[in-house]
Amino acid sequence: MYPTAAVCVCLLMLNAPTMAINDRPIIGILSQETYIVRYLFPGRQYDSFISASYVKFLESAGARVVPI
Structure with a gap:
């Protein structure tokens, strides 16, 4: 491999985006069935x-919320 190409590859690897790790827990909240919302x-x-x-x-405690 050419020295210039090796340097270019190294520079590209340094600037590669890293994947962010999301350590926030996912919490499910039991939703309530309602028929009034359909009319609203x-x-x-x-x-x-x-x-x-x-x-x-x-969410103020850092959790991600999903409906169940």
Whole structure:
């Protein structure tokens, strides 16, 4: 291998993006079934509800929240 090519490869490897590690836990919140939301938002397929305070509380601790 040519010395210039080896230097170029080394420089490219130094600038390569690294994958970020995400150590935040994923927490599932049990959603509540509701039919009132369908009337509030017609045309959308909403049929469950999670209070925002539960989500914000867990996100403030560093968790990722998913509905169950």
